[in-house]
Amino acid sequence: MIEVVSSARCIRCDICVRVCPADVFRKDAAGLPVIAHQDDCQTCFLCEIYCPTDALYVAEAADGPIGITESEVEARDLFGVYARGLGWSKGRAGGSQFDTTQHLRVAQV
Amino acid sequence: MTTSPTTPAAAPLDLKADVLVIGGGPAGAWAAIAASEAGARVVLADKGWFGTSGATAPSNTGTWCVPPGEDRRDAVERRWQRTGGVADRTWMLRTVDQSYRGLLRLAEWGYPFPRDDQGNLYIANLRGPDYMRFMRGRVLKAGVTVLDHHPALELLSDGDAVTGAAGIDRRSGADWRVEAGAVILATGGCAFFERTMGASGLTGDGLLMAAEAGAALSGMEFTGKYTLAPHGTTLNKGLPFRWASFHRQDGTPILDGTGEPLVNGIGGTSEKDIVRALLEGPVYARLDLALGALQDWLRRGQPNVMQPYERRGIDPFADLFRVELKPEGTVRGTGGLRIATHDCGTGVPGLYVAGDAASREDVAGAVSGGGAVNSSWAIASGWWAGQGAASHARRRGAPRRFRTHVAPLGAVGLRPSDSHSLDPRDVMAAVRAEVAPLDRNYIRSGAGLAESISRLDGIWARAIQHLGGEGRGRLRPREAAGGLAAARWMLAGALARTESRGMHRRVDHPDPQPGPVRRYSLLGVHRIEVEVLGAEAVSQEAAS
Ligand SMILES: Cc1cc2nc3c(=O)[nH]c(=O)nc-3n(C[C@H](O)[C@H](O)[C@H](O)COP(=O)(O)OP(=O)(O)OC[C@H]3O[C@@H](n4cnc5c(N)ncnc54)[C@H](O)[C@@H]3O)c2cc1C
Ligand code: SF4
Ligand code: SF4
Numbered sequence: 228m229i230e231v232v233s234s235a236r237c238i239r240c241d242i243c244v245r246v247c248p249a250d251v252f253r254k255d256a257a258g259l260p261v262i263a264h265q266d267d268c269q270t271c272f273l274c275e276i277y278c279p280t281d282a283l284y285v286a287e288a289a290d291g292p293i294g295i296t297e298s299e300v301e302a303r304d305l306f307g308v309y310a311r312g313l314g315w316s317k318g319r320a321g322g323s324q325f326d327t328t329q330h331l332r333v334a335q336v
Numbered sequence: 337m338t339t340s341p342t343t344p345a346a347a348p349l350d351l352k353a354d355v356l357v358i359g360g361g362p363a364g365a366w367a368a369i370a371a372s373e374a375g376a377r378v379v380l381a382d383k384g385w386f387g388t389s390g391a392t393a394p395s396n397t398g399t400w401c402v403p404p405g406e407d408r409r410d411a412v413e414r415r416w417q418r419t420g421g422v423a424d425r426t427w428m429l430r431t432v433d434q435s436y437r438g439l440l441r442l443a444e445w446g447y448p449f450p451r452d453d454q455g456n457l458y459i460a461n462l463r464g465p466d467y468m469r470f471m472r473g474r475v476l477k478a479g480v481t482v483l484d485h486h487p488a489l490e491l492l493s494d495g496d497a498v499t500g501a502a503g504i505d506r507r508s509g510a511d512w513r514v515e516a517g518a519v520i521l522a523t524g525g526c527a528f529f530e531r532t533m534g535a536s537g538l539t540g541d542g543l544l545m546a547a548e549a550g551a552a553l554s555g556m557e558f559t560g561k562y563t564l565a566p567h568g569t570t571l572n573k574g575l576p577f578r579w580a581s582f583h584r585q586d587g588t589p590i591l592d593g594t595g596e597p598l599v600n601g602i603g604g605t606s607e608k609d610i611v612r613a614l615l616e617g618p619v620y621a622r623l624d625l626a627l628g629a630l631q632d633w634l635r636r637g638q639p640n641v642m643q644p645y646e647r648r649g650i651d652p653f654a655d656l657f658r659v660e661l662k663p664e665g666t667v668r669g670t671g672g673l674r675i676a677t678h679d680c681g682t683g684v685p686g687l688y689v690a691g692d693a694a695s696r697e698d699v700a701g702a703v704s705g706g707g708a709v710n711s712s713w714a715i716a717s718g719w720w721a722g723q724g725a726a727s728h729a730r731r732r733g734a735p736r737r738f739r740t741h742v743a744p745l746g747a748v749g750l751r752p753s754d755s756h757s758l759d760p761r762d763v764m765a766a767v768r769a770e771v772a773p774l775d776r777n778y779i780r781s782g783a784g785l786a787e788s789i790s791r792l793d794g795i796w797a798r799a800i801q802h803l804g805g806e807g808r809g810r811l812r813p814r815e816a817a818g819g820l821a822a823a824r825w826m827l828a829g830a831l832a833r834t835e836s837r838g839m840h841r842r843v844d845h846p847d848p849q850p851g852p853v854r855r856y857s858l859l860g861v862h863r864i865e866v867e868v869l870g871a872e873a874v875s876q877e878a879a880s
Contacts, residue, residue, distance in 0.1 A: 248393070305646070323463045
């Protein structure tokens, strides 16, 4: 579930508010995204990769928040971890040309 | 909380189009492009954000990619042999053909495919976030009007044909309405409110909307599909479990039916052994069959799958972690709206269907189309539905198109006869209690199905009177109604099929019935009529 919005990293670009498919975020008066409907989060990690500054963190637990803090995410270098895995950067798509799934599909049989 | 609404004034939106596409997964995207290339003015409305919503966007989908040539018929034949005799070779062949054209189009448009060892583009796999973002770009480029966060709640009809749909802006609660020459339902499968990849919006809305317009469903009994996931996560992705071994918490290996340690969670008969083990107690796994380069390929090829492990700080190749089987409804199941014509018409004039919203019996049969067939089907059926809808709209002709009296068709969950006192969350919980448990839905029994049916019929009766909402609060009750309706069709189909075949497993009828394979067509929203279609009827339709 979405758990952390880092106000230090966030540049108030509004992208996560727009692209979250479950409509989880709202903007507060200062333009910072607020987790307004946390229980609607479908733990898809997509807001993280669309964020240009890796300011969001989605914990892996599907059914409820685990209470992870911004400092723990920072300390464990988990901001942007999925984006790095994919090869997306600064909210821009990338890396699909290096997808190794073809080898898995061959090895699978 | 200090939040500002995104849309301040709740002004209704009224649009006209030749073709309205409902749903922005791959099926909706291909449908919108096909309709637009056929000259239609197209509007696409998605419940979430077109590009991130639906089952494909957070996933990584392999396609059924077979280049043209002699080998195609063999590939179809091999696959058909695994469909429980339910699929149709003609549809399978056309799907392979049309979806391959789609993949070539993607390459032509510059989609960043990887290359294989020979340096050729490897077009058989589509990474979800990249693919859907790319498709959004193509659809916008084609001039399609895209409405994000605009769920459809009901269809409109002039008495003869479907002539549009109506819904809400989920943020402001404002109404929208699109009058259209034809409507394509591409609303995806029904995940029965399960927390799995991309499932939050997949609540059976399209099935209910279409059934209210008179469309039939089929294959709904082929829904006993579950996929392994790390316990408590949303990652229902089977592929890495190809290299798993299974244990109890203390590390004792779980044994398969022949007394050997249980490995490979997606192959052969292992799934049944895992089900048995899970019914007895918690099951743990370790991906320790993935050695050497495989670990690297899994990390780089399936970065979404690695997220739970990375975030929990565990090494899945060395550490034991708890797993569960996630029910997948009609997402990886097969059932959906029955296709009546070769261009994916539903049999209701003006109403077309594509992707997971349609029954995939023709291409996947009694087994799951996940892993290859479903994503190809989304491309192919999207294309055909887009063309079919565009030509229907053209045939209806512009001048008189919007003159007739148009009425909304939505009922349960939208217009309760009495009050709004039934909490949609209670409806969703009641549905899940009947369709999620392994011992109810992976392994079915006539008696268990009959009990489930009677309980959900009771809730349906209450929903008719008391399920509804206002403003933005209209979405949840309608979703609850969609899932409840889908569950009732699933149970009706499962009770009717007195045999076991593919992902429909009946303890009281453990074997396939000899003789011609049948299909069960379901008609009706309140009282569900089951029509048995013999093999003959099925192949005739396919030929038409
Ligand atoms: C984890 C996972 C892995 C998969 N892997 C594979 C694979 O390897 N190979 C394969 O072939 N298939 C795979 N699949 C299946 C594949 O993802 C689906 O077949 C495909 O996404 C279907 O496309 P679709 O457009 O029909 O539906 P979806 O992609 O689910 O999109 C449906 C869309 O409809 C929208 N919608 C729903 N209701 C409404 C409404 N009322 N109004 C407006 N919009 C609405 C939703 O928001 C969503 O955007 C996988 C699925 C999952 C979950
Ligand atoms: S996408 Fe990132 S930077 Fe933009 S508003 Fe959201 S959190 Fe802030
Ligand atoms: S993980 Fe997905 S559903 Fe949850 S907030 Fe992010 S984008 Fe939205």
